[in-house]
Structures are given as C-alpha cells and as structure tokens.
Amino acid sequence: MATIDGLPPLRDVIATHGLSAKKALGQNFLLDLNLTAKIARLAGDMSACDVLEIGPGPGGLTRGLLAEGARRVLAIEKDARCMPALAEIAAVYPGRLEVINGDALEVDPLAHLTPPIRVAANLPYNVGTELLVRWLTPAEWPPFWESLTLMFQKEVAERITAAPGSKAYGRLALLAQWRADPRIVLSLPPEAFTPAPKVSSAVVHLTALPAPRFEADPKVLERVVAMAFNQRRKMLRAALKGLVPDLEDRLIASGIEPTDRAETVSLEQFCALARAVKAG
Missing domain, CATH: 1.10.8.100 (rRNA adenine dimethylase, C-terminal domain)
Incomplete structure (x- = not known):
C-alpha cells in the first residue's frame, strides 16, 4: 500500500521493528496516517516553525508533521526500540527531523529548537498533564511556544476546557485558560489506537496569549x-x-x-x- 512519503504503513513498521506498545510507557499508537495528518493540520501552518513532538513512537504523527510542511521537527522518545523506525523517517526528510532518545521530563528541548516553535504530540498518558502544566507555568511569559496541539484522555481534555459550574471545572481549567486559549478540536474513539485504551481521547489546541487574560501574581x-x-x-x-x-x-x-x-x-x-x- 502506497503512503504519502513512500515509507511503509505503520502496522508494517511496528511488525518490522517489534514495537508492541508498552503500558509502562503510556503507549497507545495511532496507526491511521490520515488521522495523524489531520492532527498535524490542526497544529496550523508549520512551514515557518520548528515543532516539538513528545513520544513519537513509530512516527505516525512525525510523518504527518513533516508531510504537512513543518520546517523542522524535534522528536523526544524515551523508548529506544523506536529509534530505528524514526531514523528511517529522518532519511526521507534530510535535515528536517532530529530525534533524541530521552525522557521528555528531563530533556531541555530549547537548545535544539529555533523560534517560532509549536508543540504537537500524542502525549504518553502517564506524563501528559505534567508536561502541560510545565508548559503553562514558565518563569516568564510569553512562553517558548506559540501553540500546543496535544492528545489527551478525553476526561483530561474536558478538564482543560471546562467552564465554571461544570464538574470538570477546576485548577487545570483555570491554569490553561488564564494564559492560553484552549479548545477541543478532535475527538477519537478507543478503537483508533493500538492497543485500544479503555477511554476516549481528544486533541486540544492551545494558543498562547501574549499576556495573561487577567492580572494576577x-x-x-x-x-x-x-x-x-x-x-x-x-x-x-x-x-x-x-x-x-x-x-x-x-x-x-x-x-x-x-x-x-x-x-x-x-x-x-x-x-x-x-x-x-x-x-x-
């Protein structure tokens, strides 16, 4: 089956490199390249941007970001098993993909990125909220990123975008909405992933505000x-x-x-x- 970049379908990539998803790493792979391309488009025009991706796995979203015109992608992946598959993508897009084998909570990506910067990721479930909070609470504002396009469990996505009076409304909604404009742009059922998680997922797009919405320390x-x-x-x-x-x-x-x-x-x-x- 032909793909837009001439690389094999993701199921073949996973089989070739033995990339069964690891629960301990919060891995659920999105294998439909049409969907990964759609998520890449939801990140906006990336032709003049560097893009930070966390947890690329076998590289479905990575391929979408590059095919949709990202100037350059920095992918941080903790699972060393994924490195050969990501190297194959890098070879098809010379000079446009850098891969770091490391923990996203410990790697400083800014040494590898040139502004303007967008973040796009199918975040591993076990670190997604922690990374979001870090990106929303830098020492100085505006932050290093212009926008975040992130996959979460749907329940977390609803907490980020919740309005007062709803059960989902709380600290995460206030944190996100104080300094950014968050909205759910895509919902995905469990069966879109391999293995299928027990919950639905959603993509949230957050645009950084130039200054916090209201003054406060x-x-x-x-x-x-x-x-x-x-x-x-x-x-x-x-x-x-x-x-x-x-x-x-x-x-x-x-x-x-x-x-x-x-x-x-x-x-x-x-x-x-x-x-x-x-x-x-």
Missing part, C-alpha cells in the same frame, strides 16, 4: 485556587480559612460571595481575589 493565584479546590464542596469562607485575616471582605470586594463554592467562581473573579490577597 502566578504564585498567589495558584495558592488561592489550590486552597479553593482542595475542598471544593465547602463554601469559600471555609475552604480559604486562614488565607488572610479579613477574608470575607476581600471575597466580597472581588465580586465573590463568601458562601460561593470554588466551582462557581470565574477565572476573572479568582484573579481579582489573588490581587486582593496580595495587596495585604
């Missing part, structure tokens, strides 16, 4: 939000007890009723409360 905001959602069923006057001496006055000044619960409070209100807390 990041550390103060994180502390307020963490306290509020650690006891999300409690009224805020109880959940935030001890945060500041005159808590109820500051809640009211921020447009929040002391009897409100965290899941009903908007991002703008949390930022106003963070400013009120920092003011002393």
Whole structure:
C-alpha cells in the first residue's frame, strides 16, 4: 500500500521493528496516517516553525508533521526500540527531523529548537498533564511556544476546557485558560489506537496569549485556587480559612460571595481575589 512519503504503513513498521506498545510507557499508537495528518493540520501552518513532538513512537504523527510542511521537527522518545523506525523517517526528510532518545521530563528541548516553535504530540498518558502544566507555568511569559496541539484522555481534555459550574471545572481549567486559549478540536474513539485504551481521547489546541487574560501574581493565584479546590464542596469562607485575616471582605470586594463554592467562581473573579490577597 502506497503512503504519502513512500515509507511503509505503520502496522508494517511496528511488525518490522517489534514495537508492541508498552503500558509502562503510556503507549497507545495511532496507526491511521490520515488521522495523524489531520492532527498535524490542526497544529496550523508549520512551514515557518520548528515543532516539538513528545513520544513519537513509530512516527505516525512525525510523518504527518513533516508531510504537512513543518520546517523542522524535534522528536523526544524515551523508548529506544523506536529509534530505528524514526531514523528511517529522518532519511526521507534530510535535515528536517532530529530525534533524541530521552525522557521528555528531563530533556531541555530549547537548545535544539529555533523560534517560532509549536508543540504537537500524542502525549504518553502517564506524563501528559505534567508536561502541560510545565508548559503553562514558565518563569516568564510569553512562553517558548506559540501553540500546543496535544492528545489527551478525553476526561483530561474536558478538564482543560471546562467552564465554571461544570464538574470538570477546576485548577487545570483555570491554569490553561488564564494564559492560553484552549479548545477541543478532535475527538477519537478507543478503537483508533493500538492497543485500544479503555477511554476516549481528544486533541486540544492551545494558543498562547501574549499576556495573561487577567492580572494576577502566578504564585498567589495558584495558592488561592489550590486552597479553593482542595475542598471544593465547602463554601469559600471555609475552604480559604486562614488565607488572610479579613477574608470575607476581600471575597466580597472581588465580586465573590463568601458562601460561593470554588466551582462557581470565574477565572476573572479568582484573579481579582489573588490581587486582593496580595495587596495585604
């Protein structure tokens, strides 16, 4: 069967190189090259961008990113078994694919990338949320990336994009929506993957905002939000007890009723409360 880049279908690649998915590495391979090309297109115009990919596995999305015109791709893969398959892709796209065999939580990709940079990845389930939080909480903003196009378990994707009042709304939604514009752009059933996971998946596209949506000190905001959602069923006057001496006055000044619960409070209100807390 012919493919767009002349390389074998992914099932053949996996068979040739003995790449059975490892649960310990959070691996679920997406084998449909039409789908990987679609995800690559959802990342936007990459012709003038370097692209960071985490966990390429046998290289389905890698091939999509390169075929769709990415200027250059840096792929970080922990599983050494995948290196020969990725080397075959690199040979078809000379000078456009660099592969690092390492742990994405430990490798600094910036030494290998030239801005502008986009991130696109079918993230391993066991490190996906941790990587997202790192990318959303750099020491300085704007971050190194212009956009993130990331595959998550659907439940995590819904937590990233949740609105106030919903069960999924919490710390992850506030973190993502404070500094980025996240939206779910594609949903995928378990059977799209090999092996099929027990849950559905979704691709979230996050565009970095030039500045946070509302003014707030990041550390103060994180502390307020963490306290509020650690006891999300409690009224805020109880959940935030001890945060500041005159808590109820500051809640009211921020447009929040002391009897409100965290899941009903908007991002703008949390930022106003963070400013009120920092003011002393």
